[in-house]
Amino acid sequence: MRNSLTIPSQYLETIDIFTTDGTLRLVSKDDFFSQCPTGRPEVFIKTGKSWMIKPYPAPGTTVFLHYYAETLPLLTDEDENVWSQSGFSAVVYAAAALAANYFQMEDQYVLSFQSKSDSLVEAILSQDLSEKWSGKTNMGRVSGRGDY
Structure with a gap:
Protein backbone atom coordinates (compact mmCIF):
# COMPACT_ATOMS: atom_id res chain seq x y z
CA MET A 1 0.00 0.00 0.00
CA GLU A 70 15.07 -2.17 21.40
CA THR A 71 18.68 -3.23 20.97
CA LEU A 72 19.24 -6.73 19.72
CA PRO A 73 19.88 -9.26 22.49
CA LEU A 74 23.42 -10.56 23.00
CA LEU A 75 23.20 -14.33 22.52
CA THR A 76 26.85 -15.35 22.10
CA ASP A 77 30.17 -14.00 23.35
CA GLU A 78 30.90 -12.56 19.88
CA ASP A 79 27.63 -10.60 19.61
CA GLU A 80 27.86 -6.80 19.78
CA ASN A 81 25.46 -3.90 19.96
CA VAL A 82 25.89 -0.16 20.44
CA TRP A 83 26.01 -0.54 24.24
CA SER A 84 28.62 -3.29 24.31
CA GLN A 85 30.79 -1.35 21.84
CA SER A 86 30.52 1.92 23.78
CA GLY A 87 31.05 0.22 27.12
CA PHE A 88 34.04 -1.73 25.82
CA SER A 89 35.84 1.43 24.67
CA ALA A 90 35.22 3.11 28.03
CA VAL A 91 36.61 0.07 29.90
CA VAL A 92 39.70 -0.14 27.64
CA TYR A 93 40.58 3.52 28.20
CA ALA A 94 40.01 3.20 31.97
CA ALA A 95 42.30 0.13 31.99
CA ALA A 96 44.90 2.04 29.96
CA ALA A 97 44.82 4.88 32.52
CA LEU A 98 45.29 2.43 35.39
CA ALA A 99 48.12 0.65 33.56
CA ALA A 100 49.85 3.94 32.73
CA ASN A 101 49.61 4.98 36.37
CA TYR A 102 50.80 1.56 37.60
CA PHE A 103 53.84 1.60 35.31
CA GLN A 104 54.53 5.22 36.32
CA MET A 105 54.23 6.58 32.81
CA GLU A 106 54.14 10.32 32.36
CA ASP A 107 51.06 12.03 33.76
CA GLN A 108 50.01 13.22 30.30
CA TYR A 109 49.27 9.60 29.29
CA VAL A 110 47.32 8.88 32.47
CA LEU A 111 45.30 12.08 32.08
CA SER A 112 44.71 11.47 28.37
CA PHE A 113 43.46 7.89 28.87
CA GLN A 114 41.35 8.84 31.88
CA SER A 115 39.86 11.80 30.05
CA LYS A 116 38.87 9.62 27.08
CA SER A 117 37.31 7.03 29.41
CA ASP A 118 35.39 9.71 31.31
CA SER A 119 34.07 11.27 28.08
CA LEU A 120 32.83 7.88 26.82
CA VAL A 121 31.08 7.13 30.10
CA GLU A 122 29.58 10.64 30.09
CA ALA A 123 28.34 10.16 26.50
CA ILE A 124 26.56 6.95 27.49
CA LEU A 125 24.98 8.61 30.55
CA SER A 126 23.97 11.77 28.67
CA GLN A 127 22.26 9.72 25.96
CA ASP A 128 20.06 8.19 28.63
CA LEU A 129 19.28 11.63 30.04
CA SER A 130 18.63 13.19 26.61
CA GLU A 131 16.14 10.43 25.80
CA LYS A 132 14.33 11.06 29.09
CA TRP A 133 14.19 14.82 28.50
CA SER A 134 13.68 14.85 24.73
CA GLY A 135 10.12 16.16 24.92
CA LYS A 136 6.71 14.68 24.69
CA THR A 137 5.43 12.55 21.85
CA ASN A 138 2.27 13.85 20.19
CA MET A 139 -0.39 11.27 20.96
CA GLY A 140 -4.01 11.44 19.92
CA ARG A 141 -6.84 10.96 22.38
CA VAL A 142 -8.02 7.42 22.94
CA SER A 143 -11.49 7.22 21.37
CA GLY A 144 -14.32 5.29 22.97
CA ARG A 145 -12.43 4.56 26.21
CA GLY A 146 -13.64 7.42 28.44
CA ASP A 147 -11.75 10.34 29.91
CA TYR A 148 -8.72 9.74 32.09
Whole structure:
Protein backbone atom coordinates (compact mmCIF):
# COMPACT_ATOMS: atom_id res chain seq x y z
CA MET A 1 0.00 0.00 0.00
CA ARG A 2 1.47 3.37 -0.90
CA ASN A 3 0.31 5.17 2.26
CA SER A 4 1.54 2.55 4.71
CA LEU A 5 4.75 2.19 6.75
CA THR A 6 5.59 -1.18 8.28
CA ILE A 7 6.46 -1.05 11.98
CA PRO A 8 10.06 -2.28 12.51
CA SER A 9 10.53 -5.40 14.64
CA GLN A 10 12.68 -3.58 17.26
CA TYR A 11 10.10 -0.74 17.59
CA LEU A 12 9.33 0.51 21.12
CA GLU A 13 7.81 4.00 20.70
CA THR A 14 7.35 6.64 18.00
CA ILE A 15 9.28 9.87 18.33
CA ASP A 16 8.28 11.43 14.97
CA ILE A 17 7.11 10.60 11.48
CA PHE A 18 7.99 13.36 9.00
CA THR A 19 8.79 14.30 5.41
CA THR A 20 10.92 17.12 4.05
CA ASP A 21 7.71 19.22 4.11
CA GLY A 22 7.00 18.80 7.83
CA THR A 23 6.06 16.60 10.77
CA LEU A 24 2.99 14.37 10.63
CA ARG A 25 0.45 14.34 13.49
CA LEU A 26 -1.04 11.26 15.13
CA VAL A 27 -4.84 11.61 14.90
CA SER A 28 -7.96 9.60 15.64
CA LYS A 29 -9.35 7.26 13.00
CA ASP A 30 -12.30 9.60 12.39
CA ASP A 31 -9.95 12.54 11.73
CA PHE A 32 -7.79 10.32 9.54
CA PHE A 33 -10.68 9.17 7.35
CA SER A 34 -12.03 12.73 6.99
CA GLN A 35 -8.64 13.94 5.70
CA CYS A 36 -8.40 14.70 1.96
CA PRO A 37 -6.40 11.97 0.15
CA THR A 38 -4.36 14.46 -1.91
CA GLY A 39 -1.81 17.08 -0.91
CA ARG A 40 1.13 17.09 1.49
CA PRO A 41 1.17 14.21 4.05
CA GLU A 42 -0.03 15.61 7.38
CA VAL A 43 -1.50 12.87 9.59
CA PHE A 44 -1.06 9.22 10.50
CA ILE A 45 -2.68 6.43 12.51
CA LYS A 46 -1.39 3.09 13.77
CA THR A 47 -3.22 0.07 12.40
CA GLY A 48 -1.98 -3.38 13.31
CA LYS A 49 1.64 -3.76 12.23
CA SER A 50 1.82 -0.51 10.24
CA TRP A 51 1.13 3.21 10.20
CA MET A 52 -1.16 4.69 7.57
CA ILE A 53 -0.41 8.17 6.23
CA LYS A 54 -2.75 10.73 4.71
CA PRO A 55 -2.76 12.52 2.32
CA TYR A 56 -0.95 9.85 0.37
CA PRO A 57 2.72 10.71 -0.18
CA ALA A 58 3.47 11.60 -3.80
CA PRO A 59 5.69 9.15 -5.69
CA GLY A 60 9.32 9.80 -4.77
CA THR A 61 8.46 11.37 -1.39
CA THR A 62 10.66 10.08 1.42
CA VAL A 63 8.88 9.47 4.70
CA PHE A 64 11.18 9.40 7.73
CA LEU A 65 10.47 7.44 10.87
CA HIS A 66 12.22 8.45 14.10
CA TYR A 67 11.57 5.96 16.89
CA TYR A 68 12.90 4.35 20.02
CA ALA A 69 14.13 0.82 19.37
CA GLU A 70 15.07 -2.17 21.40
CA THR A 71 18.68 -3.23 20.97
CA LEU A 72 19.24 -6.73 19.72
CA PRO A 73 19.88 -9.26 22.49
CA LEU A 74 23.42 -10.56 23.00
CA LEU A 75 23.20 -14.33 22.52
CA THR A 76 26.85 -15.35 22.10
CA ASP A 77 30.17 -14.00 23.35
CA GLU A 78 30.90 -12.56 19.88
CA ASP A 79 27.63 -10.60 19.61
CA GLU A 80 27.86 -6.80 19.78
CA ASN A 81 25.46 -3.90 19.96
CA VAL A 82 25.89 -0.16 20.44
CA TRP A 83 26.01 -0.54 24.24
CA SER A 84 28.62 -3.29 24.31
CA GLN A 85 30.79 -1.35 21.84
CA SER A 86 30.52 1.92 23.78
CA GLY A 87 31.05 0.22 27.12
CA PHE A 88 34.04 -1.73 25.82
CA SER A 89 35.84 1.43 24.67
CA ALA A 90 35.22 3.11 28.03
CA VAL A 91 36.61 0.07 29.90
CA VAL A 92 39.70 -0.14 27.64
CA TYR A 93 40.58 3.52 28.20
CA ALA A 94 40.01 3.20 31.97
CA ALA A 95 42.30 0.13 31.99
CA ALA A 96 44.90 2.04 29.96
CA ALA A 97 44.82 4.88 32.52
CA LEU A 98 45.29 2.43 35.39
CA ALA A 99 48.12 0.65 33.56
CA ALA A 100 49.85 3.94 32.73
CA ASN A 101 49.61 4.98 36.37
CA TYR A 102 50.80 1.56 37.60
CA PHE A 103 53.84 1.60 35.31
CA GLN A 104 54.53 5.22 36.32
CA MET A 105 54.23 6.58 32.81
CA GLU A 106 54.14 10.32 32.36
CA ASP A 107 51.06 12.03 33.76
CA GLN A 108 50.01 13.22 30.30
CA TYR A 109 49.27 9.60 29.29
CA VAL A 110 47.32 8.88 32.47
CA LEU A 111 45.30 12.08 32.08
CA SER A 112 44.71 11.47 28.37
CA PHE A 113 43.46 7.89 28.87
CA GLN A 114 41.35 8.84 31.88
CA SER A 115 39.86 11.80 30.05
CA LYS A 116 38.87 9.62 27.08
CA SER A 117 37.31 7.03 29.41
CA ASP A 118 35.39 9.71 31.31
CA SER A 119 34.07 11.27 28.08
CA LEU A 120 32.83 7.88 26.82
CA VAL A 121 31.08 7.13 30.10
CA GLU A 122 29.58 10.64 30.09
CA ALA A 123 28.34 10.16 26.50
CA ILE A 124 26.56 6.95 27.49
CA LEU A 125 24.98 8.61 30.55
CA SER A 126 23.97 11.77 28.67
CA GLN A 127 22.26 9.72 25.96
CA ASP A 128 20.06 8.19 28.63
CA LEU A 129 19.28 11.63 30.04
CA SER A 130 18.63 13.19 26.61
CA GLU A 131 16.14 10.43 25.80
CA LYS A 132 14.33 11.06 29.09
CA TRP A 133 14.19 14.82 28.50
CA SER A 134 13.68 14.85 24.73
CA GLY A 135 10.12 16.16 24.92
CA LYS A 136 6.71 14.68 24.69
CA THR A 137 5.43 12.55 21.85
CA ASN A 138 2.27 13.85 20.19
CA MET A 139 -0.39 11.27 20.96
CA GLY A 140 -4.01 11.44 19.92
CA ARG A 141 -6.84 10.96 22.38
CA VAL A 142 -8.02 7.42 22.94
CA SER A 143 -11.49 7.22 21.37
CA GLY A 144 -14.32 5.29 22.97
CA ARG A 145 -12.43 4.56 26.21
CA GLY A 146 -13.64 7.42 28.44
CA ASP A 147 -11.75 10.34 29.91
CA TYR A 148 -8.72 9.74 32.09
